[in-house]
Amino acid sequence: MAGSNHPRVLLVEGVDDKHVVRHVRDHQDQPDMPAFDIRDKDGITNLISAIGPEIKAPGRLAVGILADATGA
Amino acid sequence: MSDQHDDLHLPDLSIAGFRGIERLSIERLGRVTLLTGRNGVGKTTVLDAVRVHAARGRPMVLHELLERREELVAALDEDHDRFFVPDYTALFHGRSATPGAPIRIGPRSGGADLEIATVPPGDLSPEQRELFAEHWTEADVQAVRIAYRGRQHLLTSFPAMNDTRSANWSRRRYWRDLRRGWSDDSEWPVVECESLGPGLLSNSRLARFWDNVALTEEEDLSIRALQLIGDDVERVAVVGDDERRHPGEGRRVLVKLKDHSRPVPLKSLGDGVTRVFAAGLALANSRDGFLVIDEAENGIHHALQPDFWNMVLRAAHENNIQVLATTHSWDCAAGFARAAVQVSGVAGVLIRLEKDGEQVRAVEYSEEELQAAAEQHIEVR
Numbered sequence: 001m002a003g004s005n006h007p008r009v010l011l012v013e014g015v016d017d018k019h020v021v022r023h024v025r026d027h028q029d030q031p032d033m034p035a036f037d038i039r040d041k042d043g044i045t046n047l048i049s050a051i052g053p054e055i056k057a058p059g060r061l062a063v064g065i066l067a068d069a070t071g072a
Numbered sequence: 073m074s075d076q077h078d079d080l081h082l083p084d085l086s087i088a089g090f091r092g093i094e095r096l097s098i099e100r101l102g103r104v105t106l107l108t109g110r111n112g113v114g115k116t117t118v119l120d121a122v123r124v125h126a127a128r129g130r131p132m133v134l135h136e137l138l139e140r141r142e143e144l145v146a147a148l149d150e151d152h153d154r155f156f157v158p159d160y161t162a163l164f165h166g167r168s169a170t171p172g173a174p175i176r177i178g179p180r181s182g183g184a185d186l187e188i189a190t191v192p193p194g195d196l197s198p199e200q201r202e203l204f205a206e207h208w209t210e211a212d213v214q215a216v217r218i219a220y221r222g223r224q225h226l227l228t229s230f231p232a233m234n235d236t237r238s239a240n241w242s243r244r245r246y247w248r249d250l251r252r253g254w255s256d257d258s259e260w261p262v263v264e265c266e267s268l269g270p271g272l273l274s275n276s277r278l279a280r281f282w283d284n285v286a287l288t289e290e291e292d293l294s295i296r297a298l299q300l301i302g303d304d305v306e307r308v309a310v311v312g313d314d315e316r317r318h319p320g321e322g323r324r325v326l327v328k329l330k331d332h333s334r335p336v337p338l339k340s341l342g343d344g345v346t347r348v349f350a351a352g353l354a355l356a357n358s359r360d361g362f363l364v365i366d367e368a369e370n371g372i373h374h375a376l377q378p379d380f381w382n383m384v385l386r387a388a389h390e391n392n393i394q395v396l397a398t399t400h401s402w403d404c405a406a407g408f409a410r411a412a413v414q415v416s417g418v419a420g421v422l423i424r425l426e427k428d429g430e431q432v433r434a435v436e437y438s439e440e441e442l443q444a445a446a447e448q449h450i451e452v453r
Contacts, residue, residue: 005451046448053445053452056435058426 005057006037010064011047015040017066036064044068075103075419081263081362081394082122086185088176089165090124091117097180098434102421103388104381104395106368106408108453109425114432115398118425119267119364122396125177125186126265126362129218131227138162140269160216160227163188169216187219197226264361266354270370272343273350279323281353282310290356293387297352300379301345304330308338308349325349344371348380355387355395362394369401377407378414385415405453409446412439422452 012018018040025038039054041047044067054063085098093114107115120137127133135158138144144156161169174189196215216227273281285291298305307328314323325338339346347370354363372380388395399405405422412420422437437445437452445452 041448046444049440049444050448050450052441053437053448053450056424056437056441057451058424058453 004037005059006035007059007061008034008036008064009054009060009062010036010038010066011041011050011054012038012066013041013044013047013068015042017068021066036062075389075417079392082125082179084180085118085122086176086178086180086182087118087121089173090121090175090177091163091165093117093121093432094165094430096425096432096434098423098436099180100421100436101394101396101423102419103393104385104408104412104418104420105397106405106420106422107396107398107425108400108405108422110427111400113425113427115425116366119366119396119398121177122362122364123265123267124188126263128220128262129186129188129225130262134158134160134163161190164190184221187217189217189219191215191217191226195226264358266358266361266363268350268354268363268365270367272339272346275322275324275339276314278325278338278350278353279310281350281357282308282325285353285356286310290359290391293356294349294352297355297383298327298345298349300376300383301348306330309335342371344373347371348376351380351384352387355384355391355393358393359391360393362396363388365395365397367399368397369399369404372404374401374403374407377403378410381408381411381420382415385411385418385420389415389418400453402451402453405442406446409439409442413443424452 010021012021018038021038025033025036039050041050047065047067051063051065054060080101080103082101084100085096087093087096089095091114092112096114096118098118107118109115123133123137138158138160141162143159143162145159146154147157161167163169163175164173165175169190171190171192174187176185176187178185192215195217218225218227282291282294285294295305295308298308305327309326309328310323311326312323326335327338327341328335338349351365354365369377384395384397387393399408408420408422412418412422420439420442422442424435424437425432426435427433442452444450
């Protein structure tokens with residue numbers, strides 16, 4: 001079963017990144033900020049391989065990437 | 073094993089003016105191509121376009137496509153009985169069969185385009201004019217020109233008419249026109265194209281497929297297909313004769329199962345078993361040609377999808393078949409992705425068709441992208 005198909009997604013490396021970003025996002029007082037889905041990719045390798053298909057997903061408007069510059 | 077992309081019958085595809093597709097360009101087709109996309113976006117139209125191109129526009133194939141979609145108009149034959157003939161205008165985008173807006177199907181590089189166009193009645197051959205001249209005015213007559221590699225043939229078509237002028241239309245002549253022409257024209261060699269629709273194959277078609285491969289190496293392919301579902305299938309036979317005096321008569325496929333003394337009808341084993349067997353048989357019948365499969369997921373359990381596509385990819389490679397299929401199913405797409413990665417050297421390509429305003433565009437996935445999408449459950453349909 002394919003996962004949810006939100007038009008805007010942010011790809012992050014791991015579960016810690018996801019929690020941090022979600023916390024920050026949910027405490028922003030910016031009503032105009034569009035909703036987006038945060039996707040924990042379980043490592044930089046998976047994140048990189050997901051970039052192509054995430055961009056090509058049907059109805060996709062935006063893909064953001066949060067990666068640690070010093071990560072493996 | 074390794075495929076050369078240039079060896080494919082159609083390494084890429086361009087379609088213009090055909091049914092719901094005003095213009096579509098697919099940059100790369102695979103040895104096996106799986107098409108996804110929403111309802112009505114044009115997946116089946118792409119399969120139809122490939123069939124028409126493979127047949128070089130032969131009228132029997134156009135007739136079959138139009139008949140399947142009930143795109144027929146009533147005419148009267150020489151005995152004033154109604155019969156139905158294809159409405160060729162339904163082949164054209166927006167049903168706008170105007171000269172200067174032809175259908176074009178072929179590789180993107182051009183040079184092997186099939187062109188179907190309406191032409192003014194004045195372009196009819198003297199023989200074709202003679203068919204109509206006594207009873208119809210030129211305004212009633214529509215001609216369709218089919219051109220391929222610099223050669224052309226004309227078909228006559230006509231709008232719906234239920235008045236007595238149609239009575240001059242000979243049913244016999246109609247069917248003769250349908251079959252004649254370039255059927256034996258060596259300059260227009262067809263590429264054979266078998267098709268599997270969303271439903272089950274009729275017993276007669278299963279039997280015809282079986283007759284073509286019985287006692288050959290290809291027969292094994294259909295047996296192996298059955299054994300994907302269960303290894304208790306030992307043998308297959310087709311029994312009965314062509315006459316159907318009563319319901320249930322006619323030729324049918326029987327299967328011998330392990331631990332069963334008597335054979336059982338194939339169709340008694342369920343739609344999925346029949347569907348997989350039909351796919352194996354269709355592959356066995358498609359050497360050096362095309363096979364198109366509409367709604368490939370039908371009847372096949374999700375756990376079997378990778379094995380099914382593994383079989384299709386290997387058979388397509390070994391028998392020089394180019395396969396195009398459609399699906400709406402995630403399990404089918406994910407199974408295809410896993411098989412495409414497993415069977416190295418055989419190009420498995422997934423393409424999603426999607427609307428872009430009034431146009432249709434193709435989004436192609438490489439095998440690496442497919443694998444990542446399948447593993448990470450990223451939507452591809």
